[in-house]
Amino acid sequence: MAKASKGPAAAWLIKRLRSDVHKVTPRKRDMNALERVMALVLQGPEGSYSAAEKAVSSLKAHFIHWNEVRVSRAFEVADVLAERRVGNAPERAEAAQEYLRRVFGLQNHLELDWLYDASSERRAQLLDSIEMAPAHAGPVLDLDAMEEGDLIPVSTDMKRFLSRVGALPPSPGEKQVRSFMASQFKNKDFFANFVALQVQAGEVCDSKHPHCRYCPVLDVCPHGKKMLGKDAWSAALQDSGLAAKKKAARR
Numbered sequence: 656m657a658k659a660s661k662g663p664a665a666a667w668l669i670k671r672l673r674s675d676v677h678k679v680t681p682r683k684r685d686m687n688a689l690e691r692v693m694a695l696v697l698q699g700p701e702g703s704y705s706a707a708e709k710a711v712s713s714l715k716a717h718f719i720h721w722n723e724v725r726v727s728r729a730f731e732v733a734d735v736l737a738e739r740r741v742g743n744a745p746e747r748a749e750a751a752q753e754y755l756r757r758v759f760g761l762q763n764h765l766e767l768d769w770l771y772d773a774s775s776e777r778r779a780q781l782l783d784s785i786e787m788a789p790a791h792a793g794p795v796l797d798l799d800a801m802e803e804g805d806l807i808p809v810s811t812d813m814k815r816f817l818s819r820v821g822a823l824p825p826s827p828g829e830k831q832v833r834s835f836m837a838s839q840f841k842n843k844d845f846f847a848n849f850v851a852l853q854v855q856a857g858e859v860c861d862s863k864h865p866h867c868r869y870c871p872v873l874d875v876c877p878h879g880k881k882m883l884g885k886d887a888w889s890a891a892l893q894d895s896g897l898a899a900k901k902k903a904a905r906r
């Protein structure tokens with residue numbers, strides 16, 4: 656029988672990593688890739704996905720084609736959003752038009768459904784080229800691209816992060832990652848859980864330059880403690896408020 660890991664449990668990790676921005680719902684059937692990415696762009700790194708999705712569906716219902724949104728006057732687009740009570744209408748209208756201009760500028764057309772047949776790396780490349788997509792857009796598209804029967808994608812970033820934090824042994828296989836995360840990848844929040852894990856693994860726990868000082872699991876991570884050194888580790892825990900959490904957990 657495999658020895659139980661002394662590292663953090665999957666449910667505990669996900670609870671620490673999750674934030675409201677990860678609450679992205681699965682793609683609606685009538686939403687194409689151009690619209691899905693637009694919703695993520697309008698959500699940004701901290702906003703609400705449901706508000707951003709409402710902005711996209713409002714524009715879709717009013718304009719005949721996305722090209723019309725691209726070439727309309729800014730106030731016309733903002734008025735549509737304001738009429739439908741979408742918050743930050745002028746800013747969202749500007750972002751929607753800029754996004755459409757960039758996609759058009761890159762491809763000379765606005766069709767993006769090819770993203771779902773592309774590799775994760777190719778999708779990331781397109782998102783980087785747009786220079787407007789938040790960090791969680793890549794993981795969202797990875798899940799969107801799954802077909803029935805596909806296993807949840809496991810990245811090298813996830814393996815590295817789970818190993819560094821002590822949840823899995825060094826160089827774990829995909830099977831070990833899926834087995835460890837099984838409870839979190841199967842429950843009703845699996846979309847948000849996957850996104851939170853991949854953002855942490857790919858952005859915060861970078862392979863060469865992990866951002867340990869700002870990491871939400873620094874208090875339990877042996878690798879982070881070693882990287883920073885004892886004094887800097889203690890100071891980072893104090894600064895981030897994780898020291899208090901660690902103390903409370905001991906009570």
Ligand code: SF4
Pocket residue numbers: 816819820859860861865866867868870871872873876877878879880
């Ligand atoms: S503390 Fe550093 S090494 Fe550990 S999980 Fe966080 S970013 Fe990665």
